[in-house]
Amino acid sequence: MLNYVARRLLLMIPTLFVISLIVYMIINMPPGDCVTSQIDELLSRGDANALARADELRALYGLDHSVWYRFFHWIGGVFRWDFGLSCQDTVPVKDLIGERLMLTIVMESCTIIFIWTVSFVIGVYAATHQYKFGDYAASFVGFLGLAIPNFLLALVLLYVGKVYFGVSIGGLMDPEFIEKPMSWDKFVSVAKHLVIPTIVIGTSGTAGMIRRLRANLLDELQKQYVVTGRAKGLSPFKLLVKYPLRHAINPFVADIGHLLPEVVSGSVIVSVVLSLPTMGPMLLNALKTQDVNLAATFLLFVAVLTVIGMLISDLLLAALDPRIRFGAAGEK
Amino acid sequence: MNSLVLSYPRHSLWADYIRAVGGCLLCGLPLLLLPVERWIGLILASGFVVFALFCVRTLLRQKTRYVLSGDTLAADGPWGSLIEWGRLDRMKLAYYSTKRDRSGGWMQLVIRSAGARTVKIDSSLDGFYDIVERAAQAAEACELELSHATRVNLRSMGISVAGQEETV
Numbered sequence: 001m002l003n004y005v006a007r008r009l010l011l012m013i014p015t016l017f018v019i020s021l022i023v024y025m026i027i028n029m030p031p032g033d034c035v036t037s038q039i040d041e042l043l044s045r046g047d048a049n050a051l052a053r054a055d056e057l058r059a060l061y062g063l064d065h066s067v068w069y070r071f072f073h074w075i076g077g078v079f080r081w082d083f084g085l086s087c088q089d090t091v092p093v094k095d096l097i098g099e100r101l102m103l104t105i106v107m108e109s110c111t112i113i114f115i116w117t118v119s120f121v122i123g124v125y126a127a128t129h130q131y132k133f134g135d136y137a138a139s140f141v142g143f144l145g146l147a148i149p150n151f152l153l154a155l156v157l158l159y160v161g162k163v164y165f166g167v168s169i170g171g172l173m174d175p176e177f178i179e180k181p182m183s184w185d186k187f188v189s190v191a192k193h194l195v196i197p198t199i200v201i202g203t204s205g206t207a208g209m210i211r212r213l214r215a216n217l218l219d220e221l222q223k224q225y226v227v228t229g230r231a232k233g234l235s236p237f238k239l240l241v242k243y244p245l246r247h248a249i250n251p252f253v254a255d256i257g258h259l260l261p262e263v264v265s266g267s268v269i270v271s272v273v274l275s276l277p278t279m280g281p282m283l284l285n286a287l288k289t290q291d292v293n294l295a296a297t298f299l300l301f302v303a304v305l306t307v308i309g310m311l312i313s314d315l316l317l318a319a320l321d322p323r324i325r326f327g328a329a330g331e332k
Numbered sequence: 333m334n335s336l337v338l339s340y341p342r343h344s345l346w347a348d349y350i351r352a353v354g355g356c357l358l359c360g361l362p363l364l365l366l367p368v369e370r371w372i373g374l375i376l377a378s379g380f381v382v383f384a385l386f387c388v389r390t391l392l393r394q395k396t397r398y399v400l401s402g403d404t405l406a407a408d409g410p411w412g413s414l415i416e417w418g419r420l421d422r423m424k425l426a427y428y429s430t431k432r433d434r435s436g437g438w439m440q441l442v443i444r445s446a447g448a449r450t451v452k453i454d455s456s457l458d459g460f461y462d463i464v465e466r467a468a469q470a471a472e473a474c475e476l477e478l479s480h481a482t483r484v485n486l487r488s489m490g491i492s493v494a495g496q497e498e499t500v
Contacts, residue, residue, distance in 0.1 A: 003348075003440070003454065004428045006386040009379055010351055011430060013358045079362050081369035243480070314430075322426030322440075323481045 004318055012307050017075075019303040024071045024296045027287070033063050034087030034290045061085055061293075074293060078300070084293035088285070093297050097279065101301065103172055103190070104278040107201075108263050108305075110194050114202040115209055115259065120252070122206075123213030127248075128240065130218060138210060145207030154200045154273040161196070169196045170275040178277075197274055201267045205259060209252065216251055220244035246320075253316045260309035264302050336459055338398040344456035348390040355383030398453070400463055405443070405451065413449035417470035420445050423478060425464060425485040439485060443467050461489065468493050 042050035083093035268280035286294040359379035396409030429437025439455035
C-alpha cells in the first residue's frame with residue numbers, strides 16, 4: 001500500500017502544478033486586464049489622470065511584469081498562504097476568501113453526506129424491492145432530480161418559502177451574524193440555513209447515485225452465488241450485506257472523486273440564486289472582471305479538492321477491492 | 333524442491349529510488365527554500381515522510397534476498413522473516429494500479445505463518461509466480477480461507493486453489 005500511496009502522491013503534485021499553470025494562463029488569455037475596466041470608468045467620468053492612474057494600478061497589481069513572472073510569483077505565494085492582491089477592492093485575496101472558503105467547505109461537505117446517505121438508503125431499497133411501488137416511486141423521484149436544474153429548484157423553493165411559509169431562504173446565516181466572528185448562535189443560524197442549499201445542490205447528485213447503486217446491486221443480486229445462498233436458507237439481510245452490497249458499493253466509492261468537483265461547480269449558479277456567501281458567486285465575478293489572482297486561487301482550490309477526492313476514492317477502492325480487472329495486465 | 337534465491341531486479345529498485353527521491357525533493361525543497369505557512373508546511377512534511385519511508389522500504393528490499401524452498405520462504409535481510417508453509421495463517425494477493433482503467437498495475441502478496449513476521453512481496457520480484465504458486469498450495473493444505481479478491485487474482489495468474497469456490 002505504501003508503494004501505491006507514494007505513486008499516487010507523486011502523480012498528484014505535478015498534476016496540481018500543471019492545472020494551476022493552465023488555469024492561470026487561460027484566465028490571462030483574453031485581451032485587456034482587470035485595470036482596463038477601471039480606467040474606462042475613470043475616462044468616462046472625464047478624469048484627466050486616468051492613464052497615469054492606470055500605470056500606477058498595473059504596477060500595484062504586478063501587471064507590468066510578464067505573465068510567467070506573475071505566475072511564479074503567485075504560485076510561490078501559495079506556500080505562504082499569500083495569493084496576491086485582488087483587483088476588485090485592492091485587498092489581499094486571502095482576506096476575501098477566508099470565511100467564504102470555510103462556508104463553502106462546510107456546505108459542500110454537508111451536500112456530499114446528504115447525497116451519500118439518501119442515495120444509499122433509497123438505492124438499496126429500490127434494488128431489493130424491484131418493480132414494487134417503492135421502486136417506482138424512488139425511480140420517479142430520481143428522474144425528477146436529474147431533470148430539474150438546480151437553480152430552478154432553488155427558485156421554486158425561494159418562492160414557496162416566501163409566499164407560503166413567510167421565511168427567507170436565501171443566505172447562509174441570519175443578517176445579524178454577517179461579518180461577525182463565529183459563535184454558537186451563528187453556528188446554529190448557519191446550520192438552519194444549510195438545509196435548503198444542501199437539498200437543492202444534492203438532488204441531482206443523489207438521483208444519479210440512486211440509479212447507479214440500484215443497477216449495480218440488481219446485477220449482483222441476480223448472480224448464482226446469491227441464488228445458492230438463498231437456496232441454503234440464508235437470511236435476506238445477511239445475503240444482501242455479505243457480498244452483493246460490498247461489490248455494488250465499489251462504483252459508489254469510485255464516484256467520490258467526481259462528486260467533489262461536480263458539487264463545487266454545480267453550486268455556483270445555486271449560490272448566486274440563493275445569495276449564498278460561498279466561493280461560487282465571487283469566482284463568477286472574478287472571471288468577469290479578469291481578477292486573475294482571485295479566480296486562479298479559487299480554481300486552485302477546486303483542483304485541490306478534485307485531486308484529493310480522486311486520491312480518497314482510489315485509496316478506498318484499493319483497500320476495499322484490490323482485484324485485477326478484465327483486460328488489466330500486471331507489469332510482471 | 334530445490335531452493336531458489338530471488339531478489340528484486342535492479343531496474344525496478346532504481347525506478348523506486350527515483351520515485352522516492354523525486355517525491356522527497358518535491359515536498360522537501362519548498363520547505364527548505366521558501367517561507368512556508370505552518371499548515372502547508374505540515375502537509376509538505378507529511379508528504380516528505382511518506383517518500384522517506386518509501387525510500388527506506390526500497391533500501392530494505394535491495395538488501396533482502398528471498399530463499400524459496402519446499403518447506404519455507406526465508407526473507408534474508410534486515411527486518412527478515414521465515415515463513416513456514418505448513419503453518420501459513422495469512423495469505424492475501426492484491427492488485428494495485430494507478431491508472432483509471434486499472435491496467436499496467438502490480439500484484440502484492442502478503443503472507444504470514446504462525447509466530448513469524450508478515451512478508452510483503454511485489455510482482456516485480458524475480459520468481460514472484462513461483463512464490464505465489466507455493467503459497468497457494470500451502471493455503472490449500474492449511475485450509476486457509478482466502479478473500480474473494482485473492483481468489484480472483486490467483487485465477488488471473490492461472491493458479492487455482494481447491495476448496496476455494498465461491499461461498500456465501
